[in-house]
Amino acid sequence: MGLDEFSVVLKARQFIDDAGATGVPVRLEPYLKAARASSRELTDMAADEAGTCFPMSDGSYRICVNANDSIERRRFTICHEIAHIVLRLNSDHRTHAWTSSRPLPERLCDLFAAELLLPAVLFKPAAEAARIGLASIDALAKTFEASMTATGSRYADSITTPCAFVLSHQGKVVHASRSKALRDARAIIPRHMELPCASISALSRAGTSSTTGEIDAADWFDAWERGGTLLEESRHLSQWDQTLTLLWFASEEVPSLDLTRRARRWESEGREVRDRRDDEDEFGLKELDGHLRWPGRSRRR
Ligand SMILES: [Zn+2]
Numbered sequence: 001m002g003l004d005e006f007s008v009v010l011k012a013r014q015f016i017d018d019a020g021a022t023g024v025p026v027r028l029e030p031y032l033k034a035a036r037a038s039s040r041e042l043t044d045m046a047a048d049e050a051g052t053c054f055p056m057s058d059g060s061y062r063i064c065v066n067a068n069d070s071i072e073r074r075r076f077t078i079c080h081e082i083a084h085i086v087l088r089l090n091s092d093h094r095t096h097a098w099t100s101s102r103p104l105p106e107r108l109c110d111l112f113a114a115e116l117l118l119p120a121v122l123f124k125p126a127a128e129a130a131r132i133g134l135a136s137i138d139a140l141a142k143t144f145e146a147s148m149t150a151t152g153s154r155y156a157d158s159i160t161t162p163c164a165f166v167l168s169h170q171g172k173v174v175h176a177s178r179s180k181a182l183r184d185a186r187a188i189i190p191r192h193m194e195l196p197c198a199s200i201s202a203l204s205r206a207g208t209s210s211t212t213g214e215i216d217a218a219d220w221f222d223a224w225e226r227g228g229t230l231l232e233e234s235r236h237l238s239q240w241d242q243t244l245t246l247l248w249f250a251s252e253e254v255p256s257l258d259l260t261r262r263a264r265r266w267e268s269e270g271r272e273v274r275d276r277r278d279d280e281d282e283f284g285l286k287e288l289d290g291h292l293r294w295p296g297r298s299r300r301r
Pocket residue numbers: 080084091092093106109
């Protein structure tokens with residue numbers, strides 16, 4: 001097949017450029033035209049069926065959408081079906097959306113669809129301007145007529161603040177999207193990982209009322225060596241046993257790996273190095289390793 005997430009994003013952006021993205025919420029007609037497709041809403045589709053697509057005798061395509069779904073879902077479905085046409089990926093709609101068993105071609109079509117619904121050129125400035133939190137993602141989802149999950153995923157992917165948007169199903173991570181700052185820092189949230197015991201997300205799934213709090217970054221990120229405390233906001237949708245999580249660094253900066261290394265080096269090099277440092281450095285080190293030292297030379301044993 002040869003398609004990966006990166007090439008799908010590039011193809012989507014090229015498609016958007018060619019078709020022309022206009023308006024908020026984005027108009028779907030130019031996309032349909034560029035894909036040589038038309039859409040029809042059907043009232044007799046099964047409740048768990050979002051949409052389907054088939055070729056017509058004239059070489060165009062007909063996209064059928066479940067009329068009983070919400071407007072956000074219907075718009076996403078149309079873009080998802082356009083993805084099947086443009087990427088030439090066959091449908092595998094036997095599995096439910098967003099469950100952990102969703103096949104790769106379907107996830108790639110979801111990615112393509114999110115690009116179409118929330119084009120970077122329109123979405124990024126709006127996301128950057130909003131105050132970080134699930135409430136802002138709610139508002140953006142409403143403005144762009146996109147689902148909470150698609151918008152949240154795109155939000156984390158777009159903004160400068162180091163953050164991650166995680167979708168879990170039955171207590172296991174299904175999808176995590178991260179800002180560039182977290183990707184660069186290799187903050188990895190493995191797929192299929194259980195929600196961390198200490199996380200707000202695990203608590204909210206268990207039915208507690210708390211939805212925001214602080215958590216060690218190492219609880220969420222795999223093999224994380226930078227330390228730091230994350231802010232976590234969570235929403236559990238018990239109806240589908242889905243959990244939405246937004247994670248971000250309160251300092252708006254990823255803790256530096258160099259600082260930790262430097263502290264360790266100072267520790268091993270001992271007093272001679274310490275003597276040469278000024279008081280400010282002492283306090284910096286104290287915060288890092290928790291050991292109290294006297295700044296004054298005369299107090300040193
Ligand atoms: Zn599909």
